[in-house]
Amino acid sequence: MENRSRRHFLKNAAATAVAAFVVRGRRAQGALVEAEVSATPQKIGVFQYGDVKLLGGPLAQQFQRIHASYLSLNNDQLLKPFRHRAGLPDPGEELGGWYQGPDANNPGQCFGQYLSGLARFAGATGAPATLNKVKNLVNGFAETVPPNGYSYASVQASTFAPAYDLDKTERGLWDAYRWAGLADAKDLLARVVKGAVPYLPTRAYDQYENPVQSPADESYTLPENLFFTYEATGDAYFKELAQRYLLDKSYFNPLSEGVNVLPGLHAYSHINALSSACKAYLVLGDDKYLRAALNAWDMLEKTQQFASGGWGPNERFVEPNKGLLGESLKTTRNSFETPCGSYAHCKLARYLISFTGESRYGDGIEQIIYNTVLGAKDPSGAGQFFYYSDYHDSAQKTYYWDKYPCCSGTLPQVVADYTVNCYFHSADGLYVNLFVPSEVTWTHGGQSIKLTQNTAYPEADSTQLRLQVDAPAEFTLYIRIPGWLQSPAKLSVNGKSAAVSSEPRKFAAIHRRWQNNDTVEVELPFTFRVQAVDEQHPNNVALMWGPLMMVAVNSPITIAGAALSSTGGLSRSPYTNSQFEALRGPDKIRFKPFYQVNEETYTTYIQRV
Protein backbone atom coordinates (compact mmCIF):
# COMPACT_ATOMS: atom_id res chain seq x y z
CA MET A 1 0.00 0.00 0.00
CA GLU A 2 2.78 2.34 0.88
CA ASN A 3 4.48 1.71 -2.47
CA ARG A 4 1.28 2.41 -4.32
CA SER A 5 0.88 5.67 -2.40
CA ARG A 6 4.34 6.72 -3.43
CA ARG A 7 3.66 5.93 -7.09
CA HIS A 8 0.50 8.02 -7.01
CA PHE A 9 2.37 10.82 -5.35
CA LEU A 10 5.17 10.88 -7.92
CA LYS A 11 2.82 10.49 -10.85
CA ASN A 12 0.80 13.47 -9.71
CA ALA A 13 3.61 15.68 -8.54
CA ALA A 14 3.59 17.95 -11.59
CA ALA A 15 -0.17 18.30 -11.65
CA THR A 16 -0.11 18.98 -7.93
CA ALA A 17 2.10 22.02 -8.32
CA VAL A 18 -0.23 23.56 -10.91
CA ALA A 19 -3.42 22.74 -9.03
CA ALA A 20 -2.05 24.11 -5.77
CA PHE A 21 -1.42 27.43 -7.47
CA VAL A 22 -5.02 27.52 -8.65
CA VAL A 23 -6.24 26.74 -5.15
CA ARG A 24 -4.27 29.62 -3.70
CA GLY A 25 -5.42 31.99 -6.43
CA ARG A 26 -9.07 31.20 -5.85
CA ARG A 27 -8.79 31.49 -2.11
CA ALA A 28 -7.09 34.86 -2.33
CA GLN A 29 -10.12 36.17 -4.17
CA GLY A 30 -12.45 35.06 -1.39
CA ALA A 31 -14.15 32.22 -3.23
CA LEU A 32 -17.10 30.33 -1.76
CA VAL A 33 -16.18 28.43 1.36
CA GLU A 34 -17.62 25.06 0.47
CA ALA A 35 -16.98 25.30 -3.25
CA GLU A 36 -13.34 26.13 -3.71
CA VAL A 37 -11.92 24.63 -6.91
CA SER A 38 -15.27 23.05 -7.62
CA ALA A 39 -16.46 21.93 -11.01
CA THR A 40 -20.09 22.83 -10.38
CA PRO A 41 -21.18 26.38 -9.63
CA GLN A 42 -23.42 27.00 -6.63
CA LYS A 43 -26.37 29.34 -6.75
CA ILE A 44 -25.88 30.50 -3.22
CA GLY A 45 -22.74 30.78 -1.14
CA VAL A 46 -22.10 29.80 2.45
CA PHE A 47 -20.44 32.53 4.51
CA GLN A 48 -17.11 32.15 6.21
CA TYR A 49 -17.12 31.82 9.99
CA GLY A 50 -15.81 35.31 10.66
CA ASP A 51 -18.44 37.03 8.49
CA VAL A 52 -21.32 36.48 10.91
CA LYS A 53 -21.49 37.44 14.59
CA LEU A 54 -24.16 36.23 17.00
CA LEU A 55 -25.18 39.11 19.24
CA GLY A 56 -27.55 37.58 21.78
CA GLY A 57 -30.44 35.24 22.42
CA PRO A 58 -30.42 31.51 23.13
CA LEU A 59 -28.24 30.51 20.17
CA ALA A 60 -25.53 33.00 21.11
CA GLN A 61 -25.71 31.94 24.76
CA GLN A 62 -25.21 28.29 23.88
CA PHE A 63 -22.46 29.26 21.42
CA GLN A 64 -20.60 31.04 24.24
CA ARG A 65 -21.11 28.24 26.76
CA ILE A 66 -19.95 25.51 24.37
CA HIS A 67 -17.01 27.60 23.17
CA ALA A 68 -15.92 28.09 26.79
CA SER A 69 -16.48 24.44 27.63
CA TYR A 70 -14.19 23.14 24.87
CA LEU A 71 -11.65 25.88 25.48
CA SER A 72 -11.33 24.49 29.00
CA LEU A 73 -10.43 20.95 27.86
CA ASN A 74 -6.90 20.10 28.96
CA ASN A 75 -4.44 19.84 26.05
CA ASP A 76 -2.20 17.27 27.78
CA GLN A 77 -5.18 15.02 28.38
CA LEU A 78 -6.37 15.38 24.78
CA LEU A 79 -2.88 14.57 23.46
CA LYS A 80 -2.17 11.82 25.98
CA PRO A 81 -3.19 8.73 23.92
CA PHE A 82 -1.19 9.97 20.92
CA ARG A 83 1.87 10.82 23.01
CA HIS A 84 1.62 7.44 24.73
CA ARG A 85 1.62 5.63 21.38
CA ALA A 86 4.57 7.73 20.17
CA GLY A 87 6.59 6.98 23.30
CA LEU A 88 6.70 10.64 24.33
CA PRO A 89 6.21 11.98 27.85
CA ASP A 90 2.43 11.99 28.37
CA PRO A 91 1.52 14.00 31.46
CA GLY A 92 -2.06 14.32 32.70
CA GLU A 93 -4.78 11.91 33.75
CA GLU A 94 -6.50 9.71 31.19
CA LEU A 95 -9.84 11.20 30.16
CA GLY A 96 -11.52 7.79 30.31
CA GLY A 97 -14.73 6.71 28.58
CA TRP A 98 -14.48 6.41 24.81
CA TYR A 99 -11.36 8.58 24.73
CA GLN A 100 -8.69 6.66 26.61
CA GLY A 101 -8.45 3.89 29.18
CA PRO A 102 -8.92 0.15 29.50
CA ASP A 103 -12.51 0.25 28.19
CA ALA A 104 -11.98 2.68 25.31
CA ASN A 105 -12.86 0.86 22.11
CA ASN A 106 -11.75 3.73 19.94
CA PRO A 107 -9.05 5.79 21.71
CA GLY A 108 -8.56 9.40 20.68
CA GLN A 109 -11.56 9.23 18.36
CA CYS A 110 -12.96 12.68 19.08
CA PHE A 111 -9.64 14.55 18.99
CA GLY A 112 -10.17 15.72 15.42
CA GLN A 113 -13.70 16.90 16.17
CA TYR A 114 -12.65 18.87 19.25
CA LEU A 115 -9.96 20.44 17.07
CA SER A 116 -12.48 21.11 14.30
CA GLY A 117 -14.98 22.70 16.67
CA LEU A 118 -12.32 24.88 18.30
CA ALA A 119 -10.97 25.96 14.89
CA ARG A 120 -14.49 26.99 13.84
CA PHE A 121 -14.98 28.91 17.09
CA ALA A 122 -11.60 30.54 16.42
CA GLY A 123 -12.68 31.45 12.91
CA ALA A 124 -15.99 32.81 14.13
CA THR A 125 -14.69 34.86 17.06
CA GLY A 126 -11.02 35.49 16.36
CA ALA A 127 -10.48 34.81 20.07
CA PRO A 128 -6.67 34.68 20.68
CA ALA A 129 -7.01 31.99 23.37
CA THR A 130 -8.90 29.72 20.99
CA LEU A 131 -6.50 30.33 18.11
CA ASN A 132 -3.65 29.55 20.47
CA LYS A 133 -5.28 26.37 21.69
CA VAL A 134 -5.82 25.14 18.13
CA LYS A 135 -2.17 25.89 17.34
CA ASN A 136 -0.91 24.08 20.44
CA LEU A 137 -3.11 21.06 19.76
CA VAL A 138 -1.94 20.81 16.13
CA ASN A 139 1.70 21.20 17.14
CA GLY A 140 1.35 18.68 19.95
CA PHE A 141 -0.38 16.22 17.64
CA ALA A 142 2.23 16.77 14.88
CA GLU A 143 4.98 15.74 17.31
CA THR A 144 3.33 12.33 17.66
CA VAL A 145 3.01 11.64 13.91
CA PRO A 146 6.02 9.77 12.46
CA PRO A 147 7.25 10.38 8.88
CA ASN A 148 5.00 7.61 7.53
CA GLY A 149 1.92 9.56 8.69
CA TYR A 150 0.57 6.94 11.11
CA SER A 151 -1.66 8.97 13.42
CA TYR A 152 -3.93 6.48 15.17
CA ALA A 153 -3.84 6.60 18.93
CA SER A 154 -3.32 2.85 19.21
CA VAL A 155 -3.55 -0.48 17.39
CA GLN A 156 -7.10 -0.69 18.73
CA ALA A 157 -7.97 2.65 17.12
CA SER A 158 -6.53 1.64 13.76
CA THR A 159 -8.53 -1.59 13.67
CA PHE A 160 -11.85 -0.74 15.36
CA ALA A 161 -12.88 2.31 13.28
CA PRO A 162 -9.94 3.47 11.14
CA ALA A 163 -12.17 5.30 8.64
CA TYR A 164 -14.20 7.06 11.32
CA ASP A 165 -11.07 8.26 13.10
CA LEU A 166 -9.36 9.39 9.91
CA ASP A 167 -12.47 11.28 8.76
CA LYS A 168 -12.60 13.22 12.04
CA THR A 169 -8.84 13.88 12.32
CA GLU A 170 -8.77 14.98 8.70
CA ARG A 171 -11.55 17.51 9.21
CA GLY A 172 -9.92 18.81 12.39
CA LEU A 173 -6.66 19.48 10.57
CA TRP A 174 -8.46 21.00 7.58
CA ASP A 175 -10.45 23.33 9.83
CA ALA A 176 -7.27 24.29 11.71
CA TYR A 177 -5.62 25.07 8.38
CA ARG A 178 -8.60 26.94 6.99
CA TRP A 179 -10.11 28.77 9.97
CA ALA A 180 -7.18 29.14 12.35
CA GLY A 181 -4.72 29.95 9.55
CA LEU A 182 -2.28 27.15 10.39
CA ALA A 183 -0.45 26.59 7.12
CA ASP A 184 1.50 23.64 8.56
CA ALA A 185 -1.72 21.76 9.25
CA LYS A 186 -2.22 21.29 5.50
CA ASP A 187 0.98 19.28 5.04
CA LEU A 188 0.23 17.29 8.15
CA LEU A 189 -3.27 16.64 6.79
CA ALA A 190 -1.90 15.14 3.58
CA ARG A 191 0.61 13.01 5.48
CA VAL A 192 -1.96 11.74 7.97
CA VAL A 193 -4.38 10.69 5.23
CA LYS A 194 -1.66 8.83 3.34
CA GLY A 195 -0.52 7.23 6.57
CA ALA A 196 -4.02 5.94 7.27
CA VAL A 197 -4.66 4.35 3.88
CA PRO A 198 -3.05 0.98 4.73
CA TYR A 199 -5.54 0.61 7.60
CA LEU A 200 -8.66 1.45 5.58
CA PRO A 201 -10.81 -1.07 3.74
CA THR A 202 -10.20 -1.18 0.00
CA ARG A 203 -13.60 0.37 -0.77
CA ALA A 204 -16.66 1.73 1.02
CA TYR A 205 -18.58 -0.95 2.85
CA ASP A 206 -22.00 -0.43 4.28
CA GLN A 207 -22.27 -1.74 7.81
CA TYR A 208 -24.79 -4.46 6.92
CA GLU A 209 -22.31 -5.91 4.46
CA ASN A 210 -20.38 -6.90 7.58
CA PRO A 211 -16.92 -6.35 6.19
CA VAL A 212 -14.27 -8.49 7.79
CA GLN A 213 -12.28 -5.38 8.62
CA SER A 214 -13.91 -3.07 11.19
CA PRO A 215 -17.63 -3.84 10.73
CA ALA A 216 -18.67 -0.90 12.93
CA ASP A 217 -16.77 1.58 10.81
CA GLU A 218 -18.20 4.32 8.59
CA SER A 219 -15.93 4.23 5.53
CA TYR A 220 -18.80 5.66 3.43
CA THR A 221 -18.46 9.06 5.12
CA LEU A 222 -14.84 9.50 3.97
CA PRO A 223 -15.27 11.17 0.55
CA GLU A 224 -16.45 14.60 1.71
CA ASN A 225 -13.28 15.36 3.63
CA LEU A 226 -11.04 13.57 1.12
CA PHE A 227 -12.41 15.96 -1.51
CA PHE A 228 -11.61 18.88 0.82
CA THR A 229 -8.08 17.51 1.22
CA TYR A 230 -7.79 17.23 -2.56
CA GLU A 231 -8.84 20.88 -2.89
CA ALA A 232 -6.50 22.05 -0.14
CA THR A 233 -3.46 20.22 -1.52
CA GLY A 234 -4.24 20.06 -5.22
CA ASP A 235 -3.07 16.43 -5.10
CA ALA A 236 -5.30 14.31 -7.37
CA TYR A 237 -4.45 11.26 -5.28
CA PHE A 238 -6.98 12.43 -2.71
CA LYS A 239 -9.64 12.90 -5.36
CA GLU A 240 -9.13 9.32 -6.53
CA LEU A 241 -9.23 8.17 -2.93
CA ALA A 242 -12.50 10.05 -2.34
CA GLN A 243 -14.08 8.36 -5.36
CA ARG A 244 -13.04 4.96 -4.02
CA TYR A 245 -15.21 5.45 -0.93
CA LEU A 246 -18.40 6.72 -2.57
CA LEU A 247 -21.12 4.28 -1.55
CA ASP A 248 -22.65 4.16 -5.03
CA LYS A 249 -24.02 0.68 -5.44
CA SER A 250 -26.10 0.27 -2.30
CA TYR A 251 -26.84 3.89 -1.44
CA PHE A 252 -26.31 6.75 -3.90
CA ASN A 253 -27.42 4.86 -7.04
CA PRO A 254 -30.81 3.75 -5.66
CA LEU A 255 -31.36 7.08 -3.87
CA SER A 256 -30.68 8.93 -7.11
CA GLU A 257 -33.46 6.86 -8.72
CA GLY A 258 -35.89 7.60 -5.91
CA VAL A 259 -35.60 4.21 -4.22
CA ASN A 260 -35.92 4.57 -0.47
CA VAL A 261 -33.09 2.49 0.91
CA LEU A 262 -32.96 4.32 4.25
CA PRO A 263 -34.92 1.83 6.42
CA GLY A 264 -32.68 -0.14 8.73
CA LEU A 265 -29.57 1.91 8.04
CA HIS A 266 -27.54 3.60 10.76
CA ALA A 267 -29.14 7.02 10.78
CA TYR A 268 -26.49 9.64 11.58
CA SER A 269 -23.68 8.22 9.49
CA HIS A 270 -25.90 7.84 6.42
CA ILE A 271 -27.10 11.43 6.61
CA ASN A 272 -23.48 12.44 7.04
CA ALA A 273 -22.65 10.35 3.96
CA LEU A 274 -25.03 12.54 1.95
CA SER A 275 -22.58 15.40 2.45
CA SER A 276 -20.12 13.20 0.57
CA ALA A 277 -22.67 12.96 -2.24
CA CYS A 278 -22.99 16.76 -2.24
CA LYS A 279 -19.24 17.27 -2.30
CA ALA A 280 -18.93 14.66 -5.07
CA TYR A 281 -21.49 16.62 -7.09
CA LEU A 282 -19.45 19.78 -6.59
CA VAL A 283 -16.10 18.28 -7.48
CA LEU A 284 -17.03 15.68 -10.09
CA GLY A 285 -20.06 17.46 -11.58
CA ASP A 286 -22.10 14.23 -11.70
CA ASP A 287 -25.71 15.14 -10.95
CA LYS A 288 -26.45 11.60 -9.81
CA TYR A 289 -25.05 12.69 -6.46
CA LEU A 290 -27.25 15.78 -6.36
CA ARG A 291 -30.34 13.68 -7.09
CA ALA A 292 -29.36 11.19 -4.38
CA ALA A 293 -29.06 13.94 -1.76
CA LEU A 294 -32.26 15.74 -2.78
CA ASN A 295 -34.28 12.52 -2.84
CA ALA A 296 -32.90 11.43 0.53
CA TRP A 297 -33.93 14.77 2.06
CA ASP A 298 -37.48 14.22 0.74
CA MET A 299 -37.54 10.71 2.21
CA LEU A 300 -36.26 12.06 5.50
CA GLU A 301 -38.99 14.72 5.65
CA LYS A 302 -41.80 12.43 4.57
CA THR A 303 -41.01 9.24 6.43
CA GLN A 304 -38.47 9.69 9.22
CA GLN A 305 -38.82 12.93 11.17
CA PHE A 306 -40.31 13.58 14.57
CA ALA A 307 -41.95 16.96 15.25
CA SER A 308 -38.54 18.18 16.42
CA GLY A 309 -36.96 17.43 13.06
CA GLY A 310 -34.96 14.61 14.66
CA TRP A 311 -34.93 11.10 13.20
CA GLY A 312 -33.66 7.57 13.70
CA PRO A 313 -34.94 6.01 16.96
CA ASN A 314 -32.23 3.70 18.29
CA GLU A 315 -30.03 5.26 15.59
CA ARG A 316 -31.84 3.44 12.77
CA PHE A 317 -34.13 4.64 10.02
CA VAL A 318 -37.60 3.10 10.16
CA GLU A 319 -39.70 1.32 7.55
CA PRO A 320 -42.22 3.92 6.30
CA ASN A 321 -46.01 3.60 6.70
CA LYS A 322 -45.84 1.05 9.49
CA GLY A 323 -46.26 3.38 12.45
CA LEU A 324 -42.78 2.65 13.68
CA LEU A 325 -41.97 6.20 14.83
CA GLY A 326 -45.11 6.06 16.98
CA GLU A 327 -44.16 2.60 18.27
CA SER A 328 -40.71 3.86 19.19
CA LEU A 329 -42.27 6.29 21.68
CA LYS A 330 -43.12 3.27 23.83
CA THR A 331 -40.07 1.12 23.22
CA THR A 332 -37.03 3.38 23.46
CA ARG A 333 -35.72 6.52 25.07
CA ASN A 334 -32.98 6.80 22.42
CA SER A 335 -35.18 8.82 20.09
CA PHE A 336 -32.64 11.01 18.30
CA GLU A 337 -28.84 11.08 18.37
CA THR A 338 -28.90 14.81 18.86
CA PRO A 339 -25.48 16.48 18.42
CA CYS A 340 -24.30 14.09 15.69
CA GLY A 341 -27.66 14.03 13.90
CA SER A 342 -28.23 17.77 13.97
CA TYR A 343 -24.65 18.38 12.81
CA ALA A 344 -25.07 16.16 9.77
CA HIS A 345 -28.56 17.52 9.10
CA CYS A 346 -27.52 21.19 9.06
CA LYS A 347 -24.43 20.48 6.98
CA LEU A 348 -26.53 18.65 4.38
CA ALA A 349 -29.14 21.44 4.42
CA ARG A 350 -26.45 24.07 3.72
CA TYR A 351 -25.28 22.14 0.66
CA LEU A 352 -28.86 21.78 -0.58
CA ILE A 353 -29.67 25.48 -0.09
CA SER A 354 -26.52 26.37 -1.98
CA PHE A 355 -27.46 24.10 -4.90
CA THR A 356 -31.16 24.95 -5.14
CA GLY A 357 -31.82 28.29 -3.45
CA GLU A 358 -34.87 26.66 -1.83
CA SER A 359 -35.92 27.78 1.62
CA ARG A 360 -37.30 24.38 2.68
CA TYR A 361 -33.78 23.38 3.65
CA GLY A 362 -33.54 26.52 5.77
CA ASP A 363 -36.80 25.47 7.43
CA GLY A 364 -35.10 22.19 8.21
CA ILE A 365 -32.15 23.98 9.84
CA GLU A 366 -34.46 26.11 11.99
CA GLN A 367 -36.58 23.14 13.04
CA ILE A 368 -33.72 20.90 14.08
CA ILE A 369 -31.65 23.56 15.83
CA TYR A 370 -34.41 25.01 18.01
CA ASN A 371 -36.02 21.68 18.84
CA THR A 372 -33.04 19.40 19.33
CA VAL A 373 -29.46 20.61 19.79
CA LEU A 374 -30.30 23.97 21.33
CA GLY A 375 -31.95 21.89 24.06
CA ALA A 376 -28.88 19.71 24.62
CA LYS A 377 -27.81 19.58 28.25
CA ASP A 378 -24.51 21.39 28.65
CA PRO A 379 -21.38 19.22 29.10
CA SER A 380 -20.70 18.50 32.76
CA GLY A 381 -17.04 19.45 32.61
CA ALA A 382 -16.21 15.94 33.79
CA GLY A 383 -16.61 14.12 30.49
CA GLN A 384 -20.39 13.71 30.56
CA PHE A 385 -22.31 14.68 27.44
CA PHE A 386 -25.85 14.80 26.12
CA TYR A 387 -26.48 12.20 23.42
CA TYR A 388 -30.14 11.19 22.87
CA SER A 389 -33.25 13.35 22.86
CA ASP A 390 -35.98 11.28 24.54
CA TYR A 391 -39.53 11.43 23.16
CA HIS A 392 -40.85 8.65 25.43
CA ASP A 393 -43.41 9.68 28.08
CA SER A 394 -42.05 11.23 31.27
CA ALA A 395 -38.56 11.86 29.97
CA GLN A 396 -35.62 13.71 31.47
CA LYS A 397 -32.55 15.14 29.81
CA THR A 398 -29.64 12.95 30.82
CA TYR A 399 -26.00 12.38 30.04
CA TYR A 400 -24.80 9.41 28.05
CA TRP A 401 -23.74 6.53 30.29
CA ASP A 402 -20.11 6.61 29.15
CA LYS A 403 -17.72 9.56 28.96
CA TYR A 404 -16.61 11.38 25.78
CA PRO A 405 -18.95 9.67 23.30
CA CYS A 406 -19.24 10.57 19.60
CA CYS A 407 -21.74 13.32 20.40
CA SER A 408 -19.06 15.13 22.41
CA GLY A 409 -17.24 15.48 19.09
CA THR A 410 -20.06 16.89 16.99
CA LEU A 411 -21.43 19.24 19.68
CA PRO A 412 -18.80 22.00 19.21
CA GLN A 413 -19.02 21.62 15.43
CA VAL A 414 -22.80 21.99 15.20
CA VAL A 415 -22.88 24.91 17.65
CA ALA A 416 -20.00 26.78 15.99
CA ASP A 417 -21.88 26.29 12.73
CA TYR A 418 -24.83 28.34 14.01
CA THR A 419 -23.01 31.33 12.51
CA VAL A 420 -22.95 29.92 8.98
CA ASN A 421 -26.59 28.83 9.14
CA CYS A 422 -27.89 32.37 9.68
CA TYR A 423 -27.22 33.94 6.28
CA PHE A 424 -26.22 32.98 2.75
CA HIS A 425 -25.07 35.15 -0.14
CA SER A 426 -25.46 35.24 -3.89
CA ALA A 427 -24.36 37.43 -6.76
CA ASP A 428 -27.61 39.40 -6.50
CA GLY A 429 -28.04 39.73 -2.77
CA LEU A 430 -28.28 38.36 0.73
CA TYR A 431 -30.37 35.50 2.14
CA VAL A 432 -31.67 35.80 5.72
CA ASN A 433 -32.19 32.23 6.87
CA LEU A 434 -32.37 32.33 10.67
CA PHE A 435 -33.95 34.99 12.84
CA VAL A 436 -31.22 35.56 15.37
CA PRO A 437 -29.72 38.70 16.95
CA SER A 438 -26.66 38.93 14.73
CA GLU A 439 -24.73 40.88 12.18
CA VAL A 440 -23.29 39.90 8.83
CA THR A 441 -20.83 41.74 6.63
CA TRP A 442 -20.38 41.01 2.95
CA THR A 443 -19.25 42.67 -0.25
CA HIS A 444 -21.66 43.63 -2.99
CA GLY A 445 -20.79 45.74 -6.02
CA GLY A 446 -17.38 46.46 -4.56
CA GLN A 447 -18.58 47.87 -1.26
CA SER A 448 -18.76 46.33 2.18
CA ILE A 449 -22.33 46.10 3.48
CA LYS A 450 -23.46 45.26 6.98
CA LEU A 451 -26.83 43.92 8.04
CA THR A 452 -27.74 43.95 11.73
CA GLN A 453 -30.64 41.86 12.96
CA ASN A 454 -32.48 42.76 16.17
CA THR A 455 -34.96 40.24 17.48
CA ALA A 456 -36.15 38.26 20.49
CA TYR A 457 -37.11 35.36 18.20
CA PRO A 458 -38.18 32.66 18.98
CA GLU A 459 -39.56 34.23 22.14
CA ALA A 460 -41.13 36.89 19.90
CA ASP A 461 -42.44 36.39 16.38
CA SER A 462 -40.85 39.33 14.63
CA THR A 463 -37.45 40.61 13.60
CA GLN A 464 -35.88 43.83 12.39
CA LEU A 465 -33.13 44.01 9.76
CA ARG A 466 -31.08 47.19 9.40
CA LEU A 467 -28.67 47.85 6.56
CA GLN A 468 -25.53 49.93 6.71
CA VAL A 469 -24.07 51.07 3.38
CA ASP A 470 -21.53 53.78 2.56
CA ALA A 471 -23.31 54.48 -0.72
CA PRO A 472 -26.73 53.37 -2.00
CA ALA A 473 -26.57 49.75 -3.15
CA GLU A 474 -28.96 47.85 -5.37
CA PHE A 475 -29.52 44.21 -4.46
CA THR A 476 -32.16 41.75 -3.32
CA LEU A 477 -32.77 40.91 0.30
CA TYR A 478 -34.19 37.37 0.50
CA ILE A 479 -36.04 36.53 3.69
CA ARG A 480 -37.09 32.98 4.56
CA ILE A 481 -40.83 32.67 5.02
CA PRO A 482 -41.19 29.54 7.16
CA GLY A 483 -43.29 26.59 6.03
CA TRP A 484 -45.00 26.37 9.44
CA LEU A 485 -46.68 29.75 9.01
CA GLN A 486 -50.49 29.61 9.19
CA SER A 487 -51.33 33.28 8.79
CA PRO A 488 -49.67 35.75 6.46
CA ALA A 489 -46.21 37.13 7.08
CA LYS A 490 -45.93 40.91 7.14
CA LEU A 491 -42.95 42.68 5.67
CA SER A 492 -42.30 46.39 5.67
CA VAL A 493 -39.46 48.66 4.61
CA ASN A 494 -38.95 51.84 6.62
CA GLY A 495 -42.47 51.49 8.04
CA LYS A 496 -44.21 50.99 4.70
CA SER A 497 -45.67 47.63 3.74
CA ALA A 498 -43.44 45.85 1.23
CA ALA A 499 -45.41 44.81 -1.83
CA VAL A 500 -43.72 41.46 -2.30
CA SER A 501 -44.91 37.88 -2.28
CA SER A 502 -44.38 36.21 1.09
CA GLU A 503 -45.44 32.65 0.49
CA PRO A 504 -44.51 30.08 3.15
CA ARG A 505 -41.66 27.71 2.21
CA LYS A 506 -40.19 30.34 -0.11
CA PHE A 507 -37.80 33.25 0.26
CA ALA A 508 -39.56 36.63 0.03
CA ALA A 509 -37.47 38.86 -2.24
CA ILE A 510 -37.20 42.60 -1.62
CA HIS A 511 -35.26 44.22 -4.43
CA ARG A 512 -34.41 47.90 -4.15
CA ARG A 513 -31.68 50.46 -4.08
CA TRP A 514 -30.87 50.31 -0.39
CA GLN A 515 -29.95 53.46 1.52
CA ASN A 516 -27.98 53.66 4.74
CA ASN A 517 -30.11 52.66 7.75
CA ASP A 518 -32.94 51.25 5.67
CA THR A 519 -34.86 49.00 8.00
CA VAL A 520 -36.99 45.96 7.22
CA GLU A 521 -39.53 44.70 9.74
CA VAL A 522 -40.66 41.10 9.49
CA GLU A 523 -43.62 39.61 11.37
CA LEU A 524 -44.13 35.85 11.31
CA PRO A 525 -47.25 35.21 13.42
CA PHE A 526 -46.84 32.17 15.68
CA THR A 527 -49.87 29.93 16.18
CA PHE A 528 -50.51 26.67 18.00
CA ARG A 529 -50.87 23.51 15.97
CA VAL A 530 -50.42 19.82 16.59
CA GLN A 531 -48.35 17.31 14.68
CA ALA A 532 -49.01 13.56 14.83
CA VAL A 533 -45.97 11.32 15.21
CA ASP A 534 -47.07 9.33 12.14
CA GLU A 535 -50.22 8.44 10.20
CA GLN A 536 -50.75 5.26 12.17
CA HIS A 537 -50.84 7.23 15.45
CA PRO A 538 -53.00 10.25 14.60
CA ASN A 539 -53.77 10.96 18.26
CA ASN A 540 -50.16 10.87 19.41
CA VAL A 541 -49.38 14.53 18.88
CA ALA A 542 -46.73 17.10 19.64
CA LEU A 543 -47.80 20.67 20.31
CA MET A 544 -46.09 23.25 18.13
CA TRP A 545 -45.89 27.01 18.65
CA GLY A 546 -44.49 28.65 15.54
CA PRO A 547 -41.13 26.94 14.97
CA LEU A 548 -41.02 25.51 18.49
CA MET A 549 -41.90 22.06 19.74
CA MET A 550 -43.58 22.55 23.12
CA VAL A 551 -43.33 19.71 25.63
CA ALA A 552 -45.66 19.11 28.57
CA VAL A 553 -43.82 19.60 31.85
CA ASN A 554 -44.38 17.20 34.78
CA SER A 555 -47.32 16.17 32.75
CA PRO A 556 -50.31 13.99 32.55
CA ILE A 557 -50.21 12.57 29.08
CA THR A 558 -53.84 12.45 28.02
CA ILE A 559 -55.65 15.59 26.89
CA ALA A 560 -58.95 16.16 25.14
CA GLY A 561 -58.17 16.93 21.51
CA ALA A 562 -60.03 20.22 21.43
CA ALA A 563 -57.93 21.51 24.32
CA LEU A 564 -54.77 21.64 22.24
CA SER A 565 -55.60 24.87 20.49
CA SER A 566 -55.94 28.56 21.22
CA THR A 567 -59.71 28.25 21.16
CA GLY A 568 -59.54 25.25 23.50
CA GLY A 569 -57.85 27.23 26.22
CA LEU A 570 -54.15 27.22 25.34
CA SER A 571 -52.54 30.56 25.78
CA ARG A 572 -48.98 31.76 25.74
CA SER A 573 -47.94 33.04 29.11
CA PRO A 574 -44.70 34.95 29.55
CA TYR A 575 -43.35 34.54 33.05
CA THR A 576 -39.93 36.07 32.73
CA ASN A 577 -38.27 38.22 30.12
CA SER A 578 -36.61 35.32 28.46
CA GLN A 579 -38.87 32.35 28.99
CA PHE A 580 -42.43 31.43 28.37
CA GLU A 581 -44.82 28.57 28.67
CA ALA A 582 -48.22 27.71 27.30
CA LEU A 583 -50.93 27.18 29.90
CA ARG A 584 -54.01 25.07 29.41
CA GLY A 585 -57.01 26.56 31.17
CA PRO A 586 -57.92 25.71 34.75
CA ASP A 587 -55.99 22.42 34.70
CA LYS A 588 -52.75 24.39 34.50
CA ILE A 589 -50.99 21.95 32.20
CA ARG A 590 -47.72 23.68 31.41
CA PHE A 591 -45.85 23.43 28.16
CA LYS A 592 -42.34 24.73 27.45
CA PRO A 593 -40.20 24.79 24.35
CA PHE A 594 -37.90 21.74 24.47
CA TYR A 595 -34.83 23.96 24.58
CA GLN A 596 -35.96 25.55 27.85
CA VAL A 597 -36.36 22.25 29.71
CA ASN A 598 -33.70 21.71 32.35
CA GLU A 599 -34.12 19.03 35.01
CA GLU A 600 -37.92 18.78 34.75
CA THR A 601 -39.67 15.63 33.64
CA TYR A 602 -41.35 16.25 30.31
CA THR A 603 -43.53 14.51 27.75
CA THR A 604 -43.17 15.30 24.06
CA TYR A 605 -46.08 13.39 22.52
CA ILE A 606 -49.50 13.89 24.11
CA GLN A 607 -52.23 11.28 23.84
CA ARG A 608 -55.20 13.11 22.37
CA VAL A 609 -58.61 11.67 23.32
Ligand SMILES: [Zn+2]
Ligand atom coordinates in the same frame (compact mmCIF):
# COMPACT_ATOMS: atom_id res chain seq x y z
ZN1 LIG B 1 -23.20 10.88 18.43
